[in-house]
């Protein structure tokens with residue numbers, strides 16, 4: 001175990017699915033919501049989050065189909081996409097996780113359109 005900011009955290013170890021799940025569960029089950037922001041993803045140095053240094057993070061919060069397609073293509077080449085999607089679903093995340101667009105952790109087909117919905121004519 002290691003401590004950071006006064007909190008005890010699991011020590012990072014070689015990445016195995018079990019150790020990642022254990023760490024993800026410790027994040028998910030914490031009562032301190034801020035811990036999820038402080039420690040959003042498993043920190044194991046051997047895990048390669050392909051988008052970690054991406055220059056345009058808005059790609060993963062698409063507002064049109066073209067951006068969604070680009071995000072899906074980028075995630076397609078990510079070696080941690082299964083773990084990423086699992087975390088996104090379990091934590092009720094929004095945006096593209098593991099190549100899947102999520103809204104509150106639920107997969108959706110299209111990005112939300114900005115602005116007011118169109119008025120329906122009563123004709």
Ligand code: SF4
Nearest residue numbers: 051075078081084098
């Ligand atoms: S699958 Fe997840 S970690 Fe990988 S590039 Fe896509 S959003 Fe990033």
